[in-house]
Amino acid sequence: xxxxxxxxxxxxxxxxxxxxxxxxxxxxxxxxxxxxxxxxxxxxxxxxxxxxxxxxxxxxxxxxxxxxxxxxxxxxxxxxxxxxxxxxxxxxxxxxxxxxxxxxxxxxxxxxxxxxxxxxxxxxxxxxxxxxxxxxxxxx
Numbered sequence: 633x634x635x636x637x638x639x640x641x642x643x644x645x646x647x648x649x650x651x652x653x654x655x656x657x658x659x660x661x662x663x664x665x666x667x668x669x670x671x672x673x674x675x676x677x678x679x680x681x682x683x684x685x686x687x688x689x690x691x692x693x694x695x696x697x698x699x700x701x702x703x704x705x706x707x708x709x710x711x712x713x714x715x716x717x718x719x720x721x722x723x724x725x726x727x728x729x730x731x732x733x734x735x736x737x738x739x740x741x742x743x744x745x746x747x748x749x750x751x752x753x754x755x756x757x758x759x760x761x762x763x764x765x766x767x768x769x770x771x772x
Contacts (some may be wrong), residue, residue: 634660635700642683645653650675661701670747686714708764718753764772
């Protein structure tokens with residue numbers, strides 16, 4: 633198992649450091665390019681939401697990210713001290729509606745749900761915890 637961790641501040645510019653850690657995991661584990669793309673989409677969506685909507689003050693906050701990979705799966709953990717928000721409680725967007733009639737928002741979380749095989753959330757000790765898992769296809 634390879635595990636990499638990083639901590640970013642609640643600043644959009646810090647997302648580059650997360651992408652660098654994903655690239656390091658890709659190199660260390662020889663991950664497929666398509667999987668790395670999916671992981672970056674998911675992390676960009678979740679971390680951007682935390683940074684933009686998670687805090688009601690202008691103070692610096694830390695967001696902790698853990699990336700782990702085995703031969704069977706890639707797992708992601710995100711911890712923040714922002715407002716309680718369970719992204720899994722948001723309804724799925726109605727993709728059948730014409731684009732002009734769809735409400736704004738929710739599509740990014742739809743991608744998170746579809747790109748990952750397991751997505752879990754919990755709130756504990758005034759912290760949000762997201763756990764995500766993507767199973768790797770076994771070579772035959």
